[in-house]
Amino acid sequence: MNRSSALSLPIRRLLSFVGLILPFISWADAAEPVPAHRLIVGWDDAVIVCGPGTVAGMDSPQAIEQMVKRWKGRGHHGIYWRVDEAMLPDRFMTRWNPKVSPGVNYLLERVDQKLHEFPVLKTLLAAAEREQLEVWAWYPTIYSNGAPPTGPGFTQAWLYENKFGTDHPEVLSVDRAGNKHFMVWEYAYPEARKAKVSEFVQFAKDYGFKRFVACLRTEAAQMQPAPKHADQFGFNAPVVAEMKKRHGIDILTDPRFDHSQPKFDVRDPMVESWRKLRGEYLTQFYRELRAALNEVDPAIQIAVQIPGDRAGTCLGNWHLDWRTWIDEGLVNEVVVPVVLDGYEGYGPRAKVAEFGYIDGAVTAETVREFVKQSRQPTARVIQAGGPASSYHTPPPHADGWRLDAWHDLWLFNMAERWEQWQRDIAEFGHIKFIEQSFDGFPETNDGYGGGFGDFCHRPDLRSGPGYWERLGDGTDELPHAQSRLSLRESTHPFVERKATINRAMKLTRAANGLANLSVRHHSRHDRSAFPFPGDTAITSGSCVLDFWLFRPDDKSAGVMTLQYDNDPAHRHNVALFIAAGDPAPIHFTQAGKYVASVATLAINKWQRVTVKVDLERKTYSAETLAEDAAKDTVAQVICRDVPYAAQFNAFNMIEFSPQGADRSVFFLDDVSLRWTPTPNFEPLGNELLLKDGFESRKRGSPVAVLDRVRADSPQITQTDTRQTHVLASVATETRSTLREGRASDITIDNDISYGHELQSLRMRGAGGRVQFAAPSLTWQPDGLLLVDADIFLRSDLSYVQITPGPNVTSSDEVGLALVTTADNKPLIELRTHHSTWHHRDGDKLIDTKVPAAFDAWNHLQLVIDPPNKSYRVVLQVIGEAPRLLCRGSLNRTPAASDPLAVEFFCHRSKTHTDGPAFDNLRITRRIVQ
Numbered sequence: 001m002n003r004s005s006a007l008s009l010p011i012r013r014l015l016s017f018v019g020l021i022l023p024f025i026s027w028a029d030a031a032e033p034v035p036a037h038r039l040i041v042g043w044d045d046a047v048i049v050c051g052p053g054t055v056a057g058m059d060s061p062q063a064i065e066q067m068v069k070r071w072k073g074r075g076h077h078g079i080y081w082r083v084d085e086a087m088l089p090d091r092f093m094t095r096w097n098p099k100v101s102p103g104v105n106y107l108l109e110r111v112d113q114k115l116h117e118f119p120v121l122k123t124l125l126a127a128a129e130r131e132q133l134e135v136w137a138w139y140p141t142i143y144s145n146g147a148p149p150t151g152p153g154f155t156q157a158w159l160y161e162n163k164f165g166t167d168h169p170e171v172l173s174v175d176r177a178g179n180k181h182f183m184v185w186e187y188a189y190p191e192a193r194k195a196k197v198s199e200f201v202q203f204a205k206d207y208g209f210k211r212f213v214a215c216l217r218t219e220a221a222q223m224q225p226a227p228k229h230a231d232q233f234g235f236n237a238p239v240v241a242e243m244k245k246r247h248g249i250d251i252l253t254d255p256r257f258d259h260s261q262p263k264f265d266v267r268d269p270m271v272e273s274w275r276k277l278r279g280e281y282l283t284q285f286y287r288e289l290r291a292a293l294n295e296v297d298p299a300i301q302i303a304v305q306i307p308g309d310r311a312g313t314c315l316g317n318w319h320l321d322w323r324t325w326i327d328e329g330l331v332n333e334v335v336v337p338v339v340l341d342g343y344e345g346y347g348p349r350a351k352v353a354e355f356g357y358i359d360g361a362v363t364a365e366t367v368r369e370f371v372k373q374s375r376q377p378t379a380r381v382i383q384a385g386g387p388a389s390s391y392h393t394p395p396p397h398a399d400g401w402r403l404d405a406w407h408d409l410w411l412f413n414m415a416e417r418w419e420q421w422q423r424d425i426a427e428f429g430h431i432k433f434i435e436q437s438f439d440g441f442p443e444t445n446d447g448y449g450g451g452f453g454d455f456c457h458r459p460d461l462r463s464g465p466g467y468w469e470r471l472g473d474g475t476d477e478l479p480h481a482q483s484r485l486s487l488r489e490s491t492h493p494f495v496e497r498k499a500t501i502n503r504a505m506k507l508t509r510a511a512n513g514l515a516n517l518s519v520r521h522h523s524r525h526d527r528s529a530f531p532f533p534g535d536t537a538i539t540s541g542s543c544v545l546d547f548w549l550f551r552p553d554d555k556s557a558g559v560m561t562l563q564y565d566n567d568p569a570h571r572h573n574v575a576l577f578i579a580a581g582d583p584a585p586i587h588f589t590q591a592g593k594y595v596a597s598v599a600t601l602a603i604n605k606w607q608r609v610t611v612k613v614d615l616e617r618k619t620y621s622a623e624t625l626a627e628d629a630a631k632d633t634v635a636q637v638i639c640r641d642v643p644y645a646a647q648f649n650a651f652n653m654i655e656f657s658p659q660g661a662d663r664s665v666f667f668l669d670d671v672s673l674r675w676t677p678t679p680n681f682e683p684l685g686n687e688l689l690l691k692d693g694f695e696s697r698k699r700g701s702p703v704a705v706l707d708r709v710r711a712d713s714p715q716i717t718q719t720d721t722r723q724t725h726v727l728a729s730v731a732t733e734t735r736s737t738l739r740e741g742r743a744s745d746i747t748i749d750n751d752i753s754y755g756h757e758l759q760s761l762r763m764r765g766a767g768g769r770v771q772f773a774a775p776s777l778t779w780q781p782d783g784l785l786l787v788d789a790d791i792f793l794r795s796d797l798s799y800v801q802i803t804p805g806p807n808v809t810s811s812d813e814v815g816l817a818l819v820t821t822a823d824n825k826p827l828i829e830l831r832t833h834h835s836t837w838h839h840r841d842g843d844k845l846i847d848t849k850v851p852a853a854f855d856a857w858n859h860l861q862l863v864i865d866p867p868n869k870s871y872r873v874v875l876q877v878i879g880e881a882p883r884l885l886c887r888g889s890l891n892r893t894p895a896a897s898d899p900l901a902v903e904f905f906c907h908r909s910k911t912h913t914d915g916p917a918f919d920n921l922r923i924t925r926r927i928v929q
Helices: 010-017 043-049 061-074 102-117 120-131 163-167 190-207 237-247 269-296 322-327 364-373 406-428
Strands: 037-041 078-082 093-095 134-139 160-162 172-174 180-185 211-214 301-305 310-312 316-319 333-336 380-383 400-404 431-436 451-453 467-469 480-482 504-508 517-520 542-550 556-563 575-578 584-590 593-601 606-614 619-626 636-643 653-660 665-676 687-692 707-709 734-740 746-749 760-763 767-773 784-793 813-820 825-833 836-841 844-851 856-865 870-877 883-889 900-907 917-926
Touching: 037 134, 043 078, 043 102, 043 406, 061 120, 061 406, 078 120, 093 163, 102 451, 102 467, 120 134, 120 190, 134 190, 160 163, 163 190, 190 211, 190 269, 211 269, 237 269, 269 301, 269 316, 269 322, 322 333, 322 364, 333 364, 364 380, 406 431, 406 856, 504 653, 542 556, 542 653, 556 606, 556 665, 575 593, 584 619, 584 636, 593 619, 653 665, 687 734, 687 767, 734 900, 746 767, 760 767, 760 900, 784 813, 784 900, 813 856, 825 844, 825 856, 825 870, 825 900, 836 883, 844 883, 900 917
Parallel strands: 037 078, 037 400, 078 134, 134 211, 211 301, 301 333, 333 380, 380 400
Antiparallel strands: 093 160, 172 180, 310 316, 431 665, 451 467, 467 517, 480 504, 504 665, 517 653, 542 606, 542 665, 556 575, 556 653, 575 584, 584 593, 593 636, 606 619, 619 636, 687 917, 707 734, 734 767, 746 760, 760 917, 767 900, 784 856, 784 917, 813 825, 813 900, 825 836, 836 844, 856 870, 870 883
């Protein structure tokens, strides 16, 4: 990850560089090699976006090792692992220390901390060698060299710069007026080429990399406005001198090179000569890179990715002479087409031709035809734009697809976090969504640019510290930690003492009213937007907020609000206002207005305030209790069961706002926000009737008629993702029967799965229907029958969407049914229909009105209650809390011991190459005592 403020726009940045390249592999007959699946992996971004403390977050040696095994198990042959200057010796980087924003400064610091905690690259290479997984050092800094923290036209401050660029700013590309194109070097300077080559050599020598992606991608438009014209830059002194030498013209004064003139001709032959010259310098860089790496090891390979014959946005119209690169053996692999602009510098709807960009796109087929007749016919051609969840054969002119790792990383991360939270619920009875004593906060500085804590859940702490901002250093009116007064200075029965320096936050009423303190857990109510970091917001059940206040005098006052993502319309819907005075009256919000309560808050005394929210009833209650009160003292009631409104009925942040007289203060300590989600899921039964996670089946095999497999494992243990229960008995055999469709369309694959396992059942083509049964799966009139399964619903879009919103739909009908095998008629059936979930009532489909979440894993639990002839269905979309999907009555009751089966099915009118997936089928029975 480049150390930049680009992380303040994580979606654009991540999606712009995620997934670039892949070459080939043979996993079948050696005589007929099939494409490999290589992934682009941005480790530093995974540390930020996934985790902490998950395998997907890769913030420990063990996590990296497990991910390497996962990628190998997925069938990948290699990975392109992003490296940057921070992984080189310090002499290669100038570190600036601007206060960009609390969030950006913290995220960059977190990655730096992990880099120093353990040897990231050595861990990776050792694990990859054990798994025989190729590692390519993906180094995207040829035109992304950082920048000083300020400069003309900057849109954001930057946190680092390549040290050579700091010492030699003349190598930055300039326009005719001398304006710099920050980050972008002109390789007309031999010293610039030498400096950049030395970085690759350093990686090769320090870590032993044998493969490099010498990446041309640029982040220049992330921190300064994009160029006004494609031919704006490229007027450095060596270029000017060479154009005079070759053509006898001065490009600084010749009007043909002034893009601002109405008569500027983008097709002018002399201008084209200038563009070719700039391309020659890049070709010379690749010659020198090849020669230098040959000196380290002649077997080192180089890959590049290009948009075509020209650099394109936001670099310019200059030429990329990839034909020479191939012919001279400078590169071993070309990935095409890949846009080099690492940011939407021109907006998603802009027409780049309006900025003077000439379309230089080439296809993989064009590159392949050149390779065939070149002096390096073994050069590989990689087709960009590969699928995220289906490894079908690439076009005949390509040796492989590019793939990106993010879809699997995010889904895996969400599954891991919910698994961790289930353990916390089992042990504590709740999730410690935010827990903060402030004892670890700095007293004399403002943390990371004004913030401190952590954005998400920390499994090592079994809680979320929350990210607190905006902090000061104690010299101004901003909130800051101090140790002169804290809750633990006196004894009280509610908070456990700790052997640390006791601190509390001091909040001051600023004259401008801008000294609020907020804490946020970066989480989402659903997956319709960027899932950073993948945690689920408080969205069901109940939550309890505790905090302690100390008012030193009668002038202080404050407002507390429990919110969701700074929702302005509902900011004060769950809020308390503590007025000035002694004692201070406490108000609560109701129907948009503050209402006085009978409760008060005294001065010179720590008092606890508790807010309890019932998300199912959409009401909240509040009370207060003094620190020195006896244990049997009744708390003062502030309010009871007050209705509230909220757009998403979700919570993930708290705000404390000082009020009262100017410069009046109050102190805050021990803030705790605990979440108890509505369970919804029934605990697994004590008898396992059927279990199939498809791990023991042969990969790539069709689901054959009357295929029999043994159960995957002897029991379901407490590592189970959503439920914790140990089963007393185990089914020994599962029978699967193909009832509809072609066997070749329904196979066991490793391209997508739920959780830690690697295989699932995939349906492609027109879909079909598969039935699963076991000898012990029969109808019994007593107890509960529980059917659990995971279904990956595929959208109609050509590419799997990481953040499927409400407009992502599908024409597929996908679902599962519990049937009696004697007649194959459903007792219960769930299916997607017109993009919502439906359940069957006889011959009718009943619309639940619940939208189906496509391109995401959905866990369904069917709870069948034979004594009451009823059932209910619980749904959990990955990254969300469980919810009741529907209830229904059984229209018929089988005879005792009648055999049953579960059917997975998909009916498809649009036959994408990839379709839905099914995983983790478990059927259990529990006798209700």
